[in-house]
Amino acid sequence: MxxxxxxxxxxxxxxxxASAPVAIVPLxxxxxxxxxxxxxTDTTRAEVVADLVAERLAPRVVVTPTIPIGVSEHHMGFPGTLTLSPLTLQQLVYELVTSLHRHGWRKVYVLTGHGGNNAAVDVAVSRLRGDLGDLHIAWSGLTPVVSDIAAELSxxxxxxxxxxxxxxQAMYVDPTLVRTDALVRGSAQLTDLDPAGxxxxxxxxxxxxxxxxxxSATGNLGDPTLATTEAGERLVLTAVERIAAFLExxxxxxxxLEKP
Ligand SMILES: [Zn+2]
Known part of the structure; x- marks a missing residue:
């Protein structure tokens, strides 16, 4: 199944x-x-990690469709970026989790592959906890659960x-996410950017x-040319292990229990 x-x-x-009491919602x-x-990139990272967690805990977890657009206003200076407003994403998460609740799920884990979604998710989770008194809801990003390893490897x-x-992480979860020849180091000194930046x-x-x-003139920070699949494997599999341990x-x- x-x-x-x-x-x-x-x-x-x-x-x-009854058999899979936890629903994971990837964003x-x-x-x-x-x-x-x-x-x-963020959609696929979240989706693959959610799938790997569900496989590890099978058959006790279901995974909803991944929401492929998030809050990306801060990236709109670059072509191709699509964004929802924070209000829209917050409401989308709220209604999606409410749907799960109506069908009987009482434990939900929201996994966002994109940090720009955090504020909207935090507000949605707060509303859901208040409005659905018998719902357990937890959430996280992906890299934050392995921040210690990220610090070690970068x-x-x-x-x-x-x-x-x-x-x-992208190289490990799906090599087609990465154009290796086109990777460039992010603006190192940032001196060419505007004073507010x-x-x-x-x-x-x-x-x-x-x-x-x-x-950043290229849109990225750090140095993606240093990335390796081996580092990605360690980051992703440790994130899977830690999220699965929480879900156990x-x-x-x-x-x-609902308060009377
Ligand atoms: Zn990303």
């Missing part, structure tokens, strides 16, 4: 909440990833979007959001 909800018939789906993006990675002073860490980068911890076109405990949790 597949773990993918959309590949089931409705009679198959009807039996699922992606369609946005620029520098000169050498394709727009669906050498760039400034890293993040489409750096060696993300590119390594320079100010934003030079004071860590202070929130001063800028479009990526004022942070999540599955065993008693139901969250």
């Amino acid at each position: 597949t773990h993918r909800l959309a590949d089931m018939t409705w009679p198959e789906a009807a039996a699922m909440p 992606g993006a369609c946005e620029q990833h520098g000169n050498g990675m394709v727009l669906r 050498s760039s002073r400034v890293r993040g979007h489409s750096c060696e860490i993300e590119t390594a 320079r100010l934003a980068r030079s004071h860590p911890g202070i929130q001063f959001p800028q479009g990526y076109d004022s942070l 405990g999540f599955i065993d949790l008693p139901d969250r």
Whole structure:
């Protein structure tokens, strides 16, 4: 039996909440990833990790279709990027999880491959916890659950979007995401960018959001030319292991009881 909800018939789906009490909702993006990675990179990373987690925990987890567009306003300076507003994504996650709840799921894990979705997911999760008193809902990004390994494997002073860490993950989950010959190091000194971009980068911890076109001429940070499939394998498989370990405990949790 597949773990993918959309590949089931409705009679198959009807039996699922009893045997597969956790539903994973993968979220992606369609946005620029520098000169050498394709727009669906975050979507595919989230989808593959969700599939691997479900395989590891089979048959106790189902996976919904991956949402292929996220909140990418900060990448709109680069062609091909599509964006939802934070309000739209928040509502989309809210309604998708509410649908799962109506069919009997009481444990949901939202996995976002794109950090730009975080604020919208956080608000949606807060609303869902308030409105659905018997729902257990947890969420994470992908790289944040392996931040210790990312720090160990990267050498760039400034890293993040489409750096060696993300590119390594992409190489491992789907080599067709990466145009190896086109990978270039992100703007190293960032001196060619506008003053607001320079100010934003030079004071860590202070929130001063800028479009990526004022942070990096190529759209990426760090040095994706340093990425290796081996590093990607370690990052991805460790993320799968850690998320699966959380979900083992999540599955065993008693139901969250509605407050009278
Ligand atoms: Zn990405």
